[in-house]
Amino acid sequence: MNKIKVAIIEDEVPAARLLHEMIQSLRPDWEVMILPGTIEESVEWFRTNPHPELLFLDIQLTDGNSFMLIEQARPDSMIVFTTAYDEYAVRAFTVNSIDYLLKPIHQERLLQTIERFENLTEKYIHDFNPHFLSFRTRFLISSGNKLFTLAVSDVSYFYSENKLTFVVTKNNKEYVLDFALDKLCEQLDPDMFFRTNRQTLVSV
Numbered sequence: 001m002n003k004i005k006v007a008i009i010e011d012e013v014p015a016a017r018l019l020h021e022m023i024q025s026l027r028p029d030w031e032v033m034i035l036p037g038t039i040e041e042s043v044e045w046f047r048t049n050p051h052p053e054l055l056f057l058d059i060q061l062t063d064g065n066s067f068m069l070i071e072q073a074r075p076d077s078m079i080v081f082t083t084a085y086d087e088y089a090v091r092a093f094t095v096n097s098i099d100y101l102l103k104p105i106h107q108e109r110l111l112q113t114i115e116r117f118e119n120l121t122e123k124y125i126h127d128f129n130p131h132f133l134s135f136r137t138r139f140l141i142s143s144g145n146k147l148f149t150l151a152v153s154d155v156s157y158f159y160s161e162n163k164l165t166f167v168v169t170k171n172n173k174e175y176v177l178d179f180a181l182d183k184l185c186e187q188l189d190p191d192m193f194f195r196t197n198r199q200t201l202v203s204v
Helices: 013-026 039-048 066-073 107-120 122-127 181-187
Strands: 005-009 031-035 054-058 078-083 097-102 138-143 146-151 155-161 164-169 174-177 193-197 200-203
Touching (some): 013 031, 013 054, 013 107, 039 066, 054 066, 078 107, 097 107, 181 193, 181 200
Parallel strands (some): 054 078, 078 097
Antiparallel strands (some): 155 164, 155 200, 164 174
C-alpha cells in the first residue's frame, strides 16, 4: 500500500516541526515532509518533484503570501491553509483548498481536517486509483497586478499558441494560463470539455 505523501510549507521552523509531529501522531503511516518556508524555494521544489497528495500551507511566508506560491507552482495537491489570522479565509476557499486552520492548531481540529481529506479521497486511498481525484473547478488568474478566480463553468475554450496557453471566457475575455493543454485535459471533466485538435480544448 502506497503511503499518502504530505508536505508542510511554513516559515517558522518550530511551528512546522510541531505540525509535523501532530500529523505523524494521528497518521503514523503517512510520509510527511517539511519544505522550505519561502515562495522561491518551494516553487522550485514543486517544479522538480512529484506533488504530494496533501499540502499544509502557511499563508504568510518569508517572501510573500502563499497565493503567489499557488499561482507559480500550480500544486496538484489538496491544500489546507494554516495561519494566525482569519482575514484570508474567504480567499482561501477560492483556490480549491479543503480547509483553513487557525493557529495555534489543536489536535482535535487537525483530526477533522485529516478525516475530511480522507473522505474526499476515500476511493483513491482504498483503491489507489490516481485518476479519482476531483476535476478542477476554478483557476487562479493573474491580470495586471491583481489575482482573481475564474470558474471552469465560465470558460468557452482553451488554445495554445507560441508555447503559451490561453483561456477564453464565455464573455470573450482572454487570459494566459500557466498550463499545457495536456495538463488541462487531465484536470478537466471530459464530460465538459473535448479536444478538437492539438491546439484547442473546447467546452461542450
